[in-house]
Amino acid sequence: xxxxxxxxxxxxxxxxxxxxxxxxxxxxxxxxxxxxxxxxxxxxxxxxxxxxxxxxxxxxxxxxxxxxxxxxxxxxxxxxxxxxxxxxxxxxxxxxxxxxxxxxxxxxxxxxxxxxxxxxxxxxxxxxxxxxxxxxxxxx
Numbered sequence: 001x002x003x004x005x006x007x008x009x010x011x012x013x014x015x016x017x018x019x020x021x022x023x024x025x026x027x028x029x030x031x032x033x034x035x036x037x038x039x040x041x042x043x044x045x046x047x048x049x050x051x052x053x054x055x056x057x058x059x060x061x062x063x064x065x066x067x068x069x070x071x072x073x074x075x076x077x078x079x080x081x082x083x084x085x086x087x088x089x090x091x092x093x094x095x096x097x098x099x100x101x102x103x104x105x106x107x108x109x110x111x112x113x114x115x116x117x118x119x120x121x122x123x124x125x126x127x128x129x130x131x132x133x134x135x136x137x138x139x140x
Contacts, residue, residue, distance in 0.1 A: 002034045003027060004111045005075065006120035007041045007103070009138060014065075014073060015058075024119055024138040035075045036116070038084075040106040042066060042077055078110060087113045094127035108133055 005013070005028075012019040013028055020028070027033055049062035059065040069075045088109035093099060108128050111118035117134040118125070125135050 001027075001032065002036060002114075002116050003136070004036050004038065004078075004107070004114070004116045004118045005041070006107055006118060006122060006125075007037075007044045008121045009119045010037055010041060010045070010069070010075070012121075012138075014068065019121070019138075019140050021138050021140065024136065027119065027136065035073070036078050037069065037075055038078055038107045038110040039080050040103050040110070042069075044103050078114070080106065080110065084110050084113045091128070092131060094124050097124045097127065099124040099127070 009020070009024070009028075017025060028035065045065060046062050049065070059068060069077070084106070088106055091105055091109055091112075093105065099105075104122065104124075108118065108125065110116075111134065112128070112132050115132075115134070117136050119136045119138055121138040121140055125133065126137065129135055
């Protein structure tokens with residue numbers, strides 16, 4: 001099965017497995033599953049590194065972290081194309097919960113467009129299920 005990982009899941013997978021639920025950890029370790037991230041996740045990680053919001057003894061640079069996504073963890077990066085942007089343009093936002101994060105919206109749109117399950121810990125994501133998001137919620 002192809003799985004799209006939200007940024008928080010990527011960070012948990014690469015740094016602290018204790019934040020992954022048992023069922024999500026099993027999905028991530030199953031060799032039959034193919035793991036992906038949106039290019040938007042890469043952009044978020046770059047911002048975290050640049051703003052010193054993420055540091056690691058294992059990865060001294062953002063480049064090393066990004067290289068490790070594929071080389072160590074086997075996670076492929078999906079480009080954002082016009083179809084993803086069309087989905088994003090039509091996405092109804094979760095205003096009731098104040099969900100204004102455009103990066104989240106792009107990642108959600110990516111999952112909807114490609115019809116891929118999205119794994120996330122974000123409690124605001126279930127709102128998008130009625131817009132055809134296939135969500136696997138990581139309950140911590």
